[in-house]
Amino acid sequence: MQLLKDRILRDGKVFPGNVLKVDSFLNHQMDVSLFCEIGKEFHRRFAEDEVTKILTIESSGIGIACLAAMYFGVPVVFAKKNKTKNIAGDVFTSRVESFTHGRIYDIIVSKEFLHKEDKVLLIDDFLANGSALLGLASLVKDAGATLVGAGIVIEKGFQTGGSLVRGTGLRVESLATVASMEDGTVQFS
Amino acid sequence: MQLLKDRILRDGKVFPGNVLKVDSFLNHQMDVSLFCEIGKEFHRRFAEDEVTKILTIESSGIGIACLAAMYFGVPVVFAKKNKTKNIAGDVFTSRVESFTHGRIYDIIVSKEFLHKEDKVLLIDDFLANGSALLGLASLVKDAGATLVGAGIVIEKGFQTGGSLVRGTGLRVESLATVASMEDGTVQFS
DSSP states (O other), rough: HHHHHHHHHOOOEEEETTEOTTTTTTTTTOOOHHHHHHHEEEEEEEEGGGEEEEETTTTTHHHHHHHHHHHTTOOOOOOOSOOOOOOOEEEEEEEEEOTTTTEEEEEEEEEEEEGGTOEEEEEEEEEEESHHHHHHHHHHHHOOEEEEEEEEEEETTSSSHHHHHHHOOEEEEEEEEEEEEEGGGGOOO | HHHHHHHHHHEEEETTEEEEEEETTTSEOOOOHHHHHHHHHHHHHGOOOOOEEEETTTTTTTTHHHHHHHHTTTEEEESSSSOOOTTOOOOOEEEEEOOTOOEEEEEEEGGGGOTTTEEEEEEEESSSSHHHHHHHHHHHHHHHHHHEEEEEEETHHHHHHHHHHHTOOEEEEEEEEEOOGGGOOOOOO
């Protein structure tokens, strides 16, 4: 998606440790007009898949998932990272290792909101080590629902997540795949 | 906002400890078509205020803020609850006590994304003890920006937050104000 790649080249910043900082438009400040274009593009790619629900993970997936959901005409469910007072009863749960935060945590979704009749599209901002996507996929599997695929805004193609996730048979559509960030310069695949 | 009140009466669930569970449409599963109507209503109420930025707090404010931002044509910034690897440099910070999670945490916004020229609208899903709104307002004040007001989806009118926040001079627009939840029945003001 050229609009997105141009934006990454213009406003993305590369930091040591293969960190691509896109927080001026994607995951701290959010350019909602860009999110609309991203949502349209995900819809174009998954238009034939009869998606009934979009599943994402807090926090930075939520905005993108909501704008995409507008084009699909379906609700969004976001997996939560901590058990709160407000989630009672039965939940699907899975374990995720965050690349950004450098820690392991449980994600949960209430069983009320994933059913075996659902056709679920996963959406997230980044695909790096693949742990978040595999965790979300596991929740969908536990629900007995159909997993349609995953829409990713930025895939770090030089990390193992993409091949790991695709190796499970999951269709992954990434709008921008970063091949390398050597010398602070972003190169796309 | 009648559409919202009807939805709360239909799908909201009251739990002990004054917990109003609306996670089937607002803060776990998210009804994006309802969020569009909520966004339009916030825009109608703040249309004259030349808003340049919407500020919310992760996680459940993000979806609502993004849909509202579409009608305002402005970006969203969300305050983060934990310092991550990806936030480097200077941040505005404030302390918040969560009613839902029953804990105290710091919220942060990068100084890059709040400027003194900004006219900021705060958006959140709930107003209960007012701590989150006061924390967000403090970030805006620290940036020297103009605080236009706050748009709240559900205000718990029987808690102290509303009068506390309005007492600081902040304009608060709540789309549904719950007067009581006695015997498990929601009554609006």
